[in-house]
Amino acid sequence: MSLRSTVDFLLYDWLRIESLTQRERFAEHSRETFDAVLDTCERIAREKYAPFNRLVDTQEPQFDGEKVILPQATHEAWRAYAESGMLSAAQDVEIGGMQLPYTVEAAANAFFARASVSIGAGMLTVGNANLLMAHGSELQKKVFALNEFSGRWxxxxxxxxxxxxxxxxxxxxxxxxxxxxxxxxxxxxxxxxxxxxxxxxxxxxxxxxxxxxxxxxxxxxxxxxxxxxxxxxxxxxxxxxxxxxxxxxxxxxxxxxxxxxxxxxxxxxxxxxxxxxxxxxxxxxxxxxxxxxxxxxxxxxxxxxxxMMNEARIGVGMAAAMLGMAGFEASLDYARNRPQGRPIGPAGKDPAQPPIPIIRHADVKRMLLAQKSYAEGALALELYCARLVDEQHTGTPEAANDARVLLEVLTPIAKSWPSEWCLEANSLAIQVHGGYGYTRDFPVEQYWRDNRLNMIHEGTHGIQAMDLLGRKVLMENGRGLQLLGARIAETVQRAQQVPELAAHAQALAQALQAVGAATQAAWASGDPADALANAVPYMQAFGHTVLAWIWLDVGLVAHRSADHPVRTGRLAAMRYFFHYELPKIGAWLQVVSHRDRTCADLPEEAF
Amino acid sequence: MSLRSTVDFLLYDWLRIESLTQRERFAEHSRETFDAVLDTCERIAREKYAPFNRLVDTQEPQFDGEKVILPQATHEAWRAYAESGMLSAAQDVEIGGMQLPYTVEAAANAFFARASVSIGAGMLTVGNANLLMAHGSELQKKVFALNEFSGRWxxxxxxxxxxxxxxxxxxxxxxxxxxxxxxxxxxxxxxxxxxxxxxxxxxxxxxxxxxxxxxxxxxxxxxxxxxxxxxxxxxxxxxxxxxxxxxxxxxxxxxxxxxxxxxxxxxxxxxxxxxxxxxxxxxxxxxxxxxxxxxxxxxxxxxxxxxMMNEARIGVGMAAAMLGMAGFEASLDYARNRPQGRPIGPAGKDPAQPPIPIIRHADVKRMLLAQKSYAEGALALELYCARLVDEQHTGTPEAANDARVLLEVLTPIAKSWPSEWCLEANSLAIQVHGGYGYTRDFPVEQYWRDNRLNMIHEGTHGIQAMDLLGRKVLMENGRGLQLLGARIAETVQRAQQVPELAAHAQALAQALQAVGAATQAAWASGDPADALANAVPYMQAFGHTVLAWIWLDVGLVAHRSADHPVRTGRLAAMRYFFHYELPKIGAWLQVVSHRDRTCADLPEEAF
Structure with missing residues (x-):
């Protein structure tokens, strides 16, 4: 599976973004124009970003007392990115933009993040200029924002x-x-x-x-x-x-x-x-x-x-997801080509038989399928959130308002979940490589180091968790949680009709109920210090439930697709998530439901 | 809590190693001689290792075509270590050794691992020479082993x-x-x-x-x-x-x-x-x-x-535990001294109040208590295993044989559990530091990078898991698992008498039963490929159960100690483990019990 075909599947088959072209803002677009943007970004990422990912790790920025020196490759990557028009992808045509849906912009930017997450600093420039477009004076927009969109500044x-x-x-x-x-x-x-x-x-x-x-x-x-x-x-x-x-x-x-x-x-x-x-x-x-x-x-x-915070946080989540994807692809490639060991059982007893590629070992498959499940699931989540941004901007007033509220609830997950689990994916990518993965001759240790930032910047894990349990699930009388619950219930209902997915539907319905009950229990004493003592475990359980939903929803589409190894792989990644991951929520929710104060009550001097 | 006082508590109060001096081999020893060794190692580690930990990270070994150049500090650390006599700590007095119990040797070596895990390569030299003492000819011992014990080679x-x-x-x-x-x-x-x-x-x-x-x-x-x-x-x-x-x-x-x-x-x-x-x-x-x-x-x-593998694997586990400890200490220090934010609730609403040290935030406490629980629990586990090595060498024939079998079962856990969870501890240490933790101005990112090796060398995680479920729990008709079960049951029985610990005892008994049932279920089809498809989740659940037992056993001793913040902290770390960690085993054991083949059956081309 290439990233591109996964992106195409999620955009066109799952999110059906072609329907956006029926909206006035995107009327000039078509699948062809979307594909052209994706093609361009994939190519620039391959040519100007990927080959220099290790270089920018070893040649750190240096200050010579006057200027900050960056590698030539970084200059060239910036230039190619700016020339692609991606800095103003979402802007009006009349100011030189592409009027592209944010969903397509986010998907296109994914290729850069996968190729070299740290070369590109386009996200900040775009966020900065977008903010000025929303809150600046006419002259501030013209002087500052437009010169940022053009890549001049x-x-x-x-x-x-x-x-x-x-x-x-x-x-x-x-x-x-x-x-x-x-x-x-x-x-x-x-x-x-x-x-x-x-x-x-x-x-x-x-x-x-x-x-x-x-x-x-x-x-x-x-x-x-x-x-x-x-x-x-x-x-x-x-x-x-x-x-x-x-x-x-x-x-x-x-x-x-x-x-x-x-x-x-x-x-x-x-x-x-x-x-x-x-x-x-x-x-x-x-x-x-x-x-x-x-x-x-x-x-x-x-x-x-x-x-601008929601889009910035989706950007961080996407970066984490793409680091997860890069590690998955690297370790999959390694596992297919590295011969070592023999099968379990009688067939493996004969040492005179040649070794098999390690992808045939069950535990290597487990580590690969976990990565696929984390990285593709995270990508789907980010694109779903990006689609909500488009809905917020171009939907009917009611749909736009629902999208806004849903985004408020989902943003802490979009930021935190890939940061945590695609980091774990990168650790598994190292593990698949064995000792080689721990050397700087292979790319995976860098992905792991790069990804460790994502739980910190743009609001730490702890901040996201407080935001989720302390604000987002409460706001507007819990409307965000209700809307999300309704969407999950709708997916559950459809999946219940499909015999192969019915057990997952049942598990997701139970998980949703457990998260709802834990939310109530967390706030039952009315004391925020009780509720928020376990905000992070709550967010972890919430995140896994959201991802199970995303996977089941993706699985519904995959299930209808033609028989092909790609379909098998997608359904297996979904099944992996339901069998290996979703059951983890029990442990996280237990401390939330009990309003466990083991940590919160410990005096400083006792550590 | 200093590491030294934790080590003292575990050695003397929990493992009661002074009783070893009643054995002939250790008859010349006393608490004073043990303490002298610990004092010396603590001092050398502080003076010759800790100050150079970042230096050896930045000044990597270089090959000049003729020789490998190491920093001067590494030469001095080696010399001090060799001069301390630790290379031959366990050897007979007549060949220049100290005839020290392995438990004390392992505890003393912990100080070096905590100070700078990668400067010291003493473990390999000792392992090499020990192997020659066991299997070499008299002249091989004299020429090779003795010159290694002296530090000459x-x-x-x-x-x-x-x-x-x-x-x-x-x-x-x-x-x-x-x-x-x-x-x-x-x-x-x-x-x-x-x-x-x-x-x-x-x-x-x-x-x-x-x-x-x-x-x-x-x-x-x-x-x-x-x-x-x-x-x-x-x-x-x-x-x-x-x-x-x-x-x-x-x-x-x-x-x-x-x-x-x-x-x-x-x-x-x-x-x-x-x-x-x-x-x-x-x-x-x-x-x-x-x-x-x-x-x-x-x-x-x-x-x-x-x-030599068991001791080498205990050594890896101890290294991982000490990296966890180093990160815990660094982040505890940071959390006590970094003011930021305000309390949750009415007291925190007034922005004119000064910020509080971050250790007062519940989520920071959670991250610190998790680290304490992982690192101190791992240290206790390694010392327990070291004590089994001493029993194997100097116990009665029956006790020695039991110790041997228990060690076989516990070694994969002693190697794998700290490698996985003290790495997680290091990630939490970074998180406590926020952005600072991600910079090389603070030591925690190095601990995290250093620790990533431990799941790979001396047998990967996957190899340990196959060893545990494929060999160790089966050997001698499952005697290892029975012996371990009996020891756990004995701890459970004692803890049931203590009202404060009774609920934990109950939880541990259930966990033990669940692990036993999963072991049966894994092998129920008789097909090793079925059983071993989920060997790693099995090992994770087994490891968490073992650590819960270790913590409850430590907790029994802590519970009897005088009221003091140290006692409060130990019991809180135990409680943390039972409330936040042990419940995780359900998710891991589920796939084992179902002999889930989602991963194992996935064809290569479907990834």
């Missing part, structure tokens, strides 16, 4: 700070009005920013003429105090190099300085930085602070930023 | 070959008698060896004057054919530099040549090599082939080698 998201980490309410970057006329700047109300931003991906490089930082900062009150909490957070555009209202560089360097490169365990093709804003390294226009232009109203910064 | 184990991997029956290294008088050599029957050996740890270095390779090879029959299968395997001593019967170097280099260094994901302080034997790089004494001296009878090679 790149973008970042500057949220975290060294002292605050995930706790955005504690950020301390300050933004003060830049002079009496600060509101008169055509690029937006002008401020001076001072502070440190940590974990900024692509925060400094020479890939593009300019870098557009989107920065969260607080505007002090008249006494110079910062408003505590997230309510005080505003959003600013802080270009590395200042530009005029026409989008031309003015020749002035803004006071944004690289304070350090983070040296990571993996994902080394993307620069990760600590940036100092307004520290005086590059004094600009005779006053202190980096110049930034406010986006939206004061205090609305976090709301603006979260606008 | 180092040792290796050369089993794998590039084409054979775990399948030792397929090794192709040939050993032919070296001349008509080959049997007359005082060092043992002399052969000429030709072949390639892969994955040889410490296969080339300048730490010692000489390197003594123990090599598995096949002696061809009169037609020059190798006997297929493991029956044809013999064992040879192949010194890097030839020596005379007095143990002096003769000045001749033997024909053992470094063919390549493996570049690993972690564990980089230890050289891992591909060695060519008898390829003609260093022609010696006018004939082709590397000179080797046979140990034991022809065809007995694998049996001799397996003599």
């Amino acid at each position: 790149a973008g970042t998201m500057c949220l975290s700070e060294p002292q605050a980490g995930s706790s955005l309410s504690d950020i301390a970057t300050r933004a003060v009005p830049d002079g009496a006329d600060f509101e008169g700047d055509p690029l937006g109300p002008r401020y001076r920013l001072k502070g440190h931003k940590m974990w900024i991906s692509a925060g400094e490089h020479e890939l593009t003429e300019n870098i557009i930082h989107l920065v969260l900062a607080k505007i002090p009150d008249e006494d110079g105090r910062l408003i505590p909490g997230v309510k005080g957070i505003s959003l600013f555009i802080v270009p590395k190099k200042l530009v005029d209202a026409e989008g031309q560089l003015t020749g002035e360097r803004n006071d944004v300085a690289l304070a350090g490169l983070n040296h990571k365990c993996g994902w080394r093709g993307t620069t990760n930085t600590l940036l100092n804003f307004g520290e005086g390294r590059y004094p600009v226009r005779g006053a202190a602070g980096a110049i930034g232009y406010r986006v939206g109203a004061p205090g609305e910064g976090l709301r603006c930023m979260f606008h | 180092a040792g290796t184990m050369c089993l794998s070959e590039p084409q054979a991997g775990s399948s030792l029956s397929d090794i192709a290294t040939r050993a032919v008698p070296d001349g008509a008088d080959f049997e007359g050599d005082p060092l043992g029957p002399r052969y000429r060896l030709k072949g390639h050996k892969m994955w040889i740890s410490a296969g080339e270095h300048e730490l010692t004057e000489n390197i003594i390779h123990l090599v598995l090879a096949k002696i061809p029959d009169e037609d020059g054919r190798l006997i297929p299968g493991v029956k044809g395997i013999s064992l040879f001593i192949v010194p890097k530099k030839l020596v005379d019967a007095e143990g002096q170097l003769t000045g001749e280099r033997n024909d053992v040549a470094l063919a390549g260094l493996n570049h690993k994901c972690g564990w980089r302080g230890t050289t891992n090599t591909l060695l060519n034997f008898g390829e003609g790089r260093y022609p010696v004494r006018g004939a082709a082939g590397a000179i080797g001296y046979r140990v034991g009878a022809p065809g007995e090679g694998l049996r001799c080698m397996f003599h």
Whole structure:
């Protein structure tokens, strides 16, 4: 099975995305135009990304005191990506975009993630520009967003700070009005920013003429105090190099300085930085602070930023899924070609017989089927969520609203599940290779290292779990959980009609009921500290239930397809999930249902 | 909790090893002499190992065409280790040893593994020399083993070959008698060896004057054919530099040549090599082939080698446990000192309050308690197995025989369980650190990379599982499983008397019964291919049951101890294991009991 044929199956047979072309926004599209985009991306990924994946791991970004040096291959990959038009794939045709469904955009981007997850930093630039399209002024869109969509400039998201980490309410970057006329700047109300931003991906490089930082900062009150909490957070555009209202560089360097490169365990093709804003390294226009232009109203910064969070989290989930896929493909190839050992039983007793390829050993098959089940399941989940994004944007008001609510509930799973289980897939890929897998002569150890990031960035596992159990399943009186339950029930009902799938349908119905009961039990005492003590095990069980549903739904389509090894493999991956994975939810839900406080109550000094 | 106080508790309070001093072999020992060894090792590990753990990761072994260059710190660590006497800790006093119980030796070595798992290669040298003490001639012991125990020479184990991997029956290294008088050599029957050996740890270095390779090879029959299968395997001593019967170097280099260094994901302080034997790089004494001296009878090679396997596997398990411990300690320290976020509930609503240390967050506590439960549980398991080794060597005949059989059953768990779960612990240690954990400025990502080796070397996870379900639980009519069951039942019975532990006792009894039933069900069809299709899930369930038993047994002792945060912590780690971990066995045993063939039956072309 190639990734492409899996993608085609999921897009066209399972999600039936051709039907999107009946909608006005996508009316100019057809299966042919979708395929052309997928073809192009698959080719660029194969030619400009995959061959350099190990290179970007060994040649880490270097700071020479002036510039960040990246391998030539990274420059070429960026150029090819920008030239493909993918940066503006989802944008209106009239501003140079393709008006492509997000589902197709996400699928096309999967090829880059599979080829080299860390070369490409397109996602941040697109997210940055999308945010400006949603919340920026007309001139901010024209000057900043459009130049990002064209690939002329790149973008970042500057949220975290060294002292605050995930706790955005504690950020301390300050933004003060830049002079009496600060509101008169055509690029937006002008401020001076001072502070440190940590974990900024692509925060400094020479890939593009300019870098557009989107920065969260607080505007002090008249006494110079910062408003505590997230309510005080505003959003600013802080270009590395200042530009005029026409989008031309003015020749002035803004006071944004690289304070350090983070040296990571993996994902080394993307620069990760600590940036100092307004520290005086590059004094600009005779006053202190980096110049930034406010986006939206004061205090609305976090709301603006979260606008893009769902897509960013789908992007992380897709990256994790594609690392899982890359490891699966590598270990499948190895297992087919590596002769070692003999079959179990009488046939294997004769040492004079030649060894067999290791793919014939049951435990190797188990490790391969687990990977297939994790990676293809994760891909299907991400594409399902991407389809919900399209529904939210182009569906009927009712369908759009349902999609929005469903996305809220599914996003923590879309982010966390592939991060956890496709990392496990990568570990299995190493294991299939034996000692070779532990060497840097084979690609799988890098996939594993690269993938370890995904449970951390864009909201850690713990944050996703709190979001799911503490917010998402409660919001709008539990409507998200009800909608999801209805969709799962609908799949169960269809699967019950198919004798081969009926037992799975039954198992999924029970799992759904167990998750629902655990949700109730978690909140039964009304104390959030009780409920959230086991938010991560809850999320793990929720995630496995969602994936079982995805697999059963995919299985319904696969089951109707023509007899072929591909059909056999898909149905086996589904069956693997139901037999080996879904039963795990019992252990996770038990502590949730009991509101187990073994961990939460342990005093610090007892560890 | 320091590692030392945990070790003391397990050795003296739980395993009551002082009673060993009543045995003749250990009569000269006392708690004071045991403590002195532990003190010395703790100090050397702190001074000579821990400070250089990152250094050996970044300064990988380099081959300059002539020699393998290791950091100076590695030379100093080796020297300090050899001077401590630990290489001969278990040996008779009359040959310069300490006659130390293996339990104390294993505990003392734990400090080195925790400080820097990959600097020390002492384990292989000791294993090599121990094997010679068991199977070598008197002169082989004197010339080779004693010079290894003194640290003058180092040792290796050369089993794998590039084409054979775990399948030792397929090794192709040939050993032919070296001349008509080959049997007359005082060092043992002399052969000429030709072949390639892969994955040889410490296969080339300048730490010692000489390197003594123990090599598995096949002696061809009169037609020059190798006997297929493991029956044809013999064992040879192949010194890097030839020596005379007095143990002096003769000045001749033997024909053992470094063919390549493996570049690993972690564990980089230890050289891992591909060695060519008898390829003609260093022609010696006018004939082709590397000179080797046979140990034991022809065809007995694998049996001799397996003599040392149990201790080697306990060593791997201990290494994995100590990496888990190192990550736990690092993340506990980080969690205590990193302020971020606020409590859940009303107290956390006021953003003007200062952030709290992250150790106060329930999910961080969960990640810490899981690590504690994995790492301390694994340490207890390894020490228990080490205690069985002492019983096997110095117990009454009946007790020794029971210990031998129990060790056979427990060894796959002692090897595999820490390799899997202390790797998970290291992943949690990264997660506690957030983004910092993913950088090379903190030690945890290295622990995680180092630990990934342990599921691979000294028999992969899959091999351990086949050994457990395919051999160990069946041998001697299931006596191993019966003995283990009796010990578990004895712990259950005692715990039932303690109200606080009674529920755990009940859960453990049920788990034991479930494992027993699954063992029966796995073999019910009589077809090994049915039983072994799910050998790994079986081993996972078996391992979790064993660890639950270990924790309950430790908990019984902890429960009787004085009220103190340490007692609270131990009982919480036990409770964590029973609430969060043991329930996982249901999912694993289900596929075993059903003899699920979803994976085993999938045709190759369907993946």
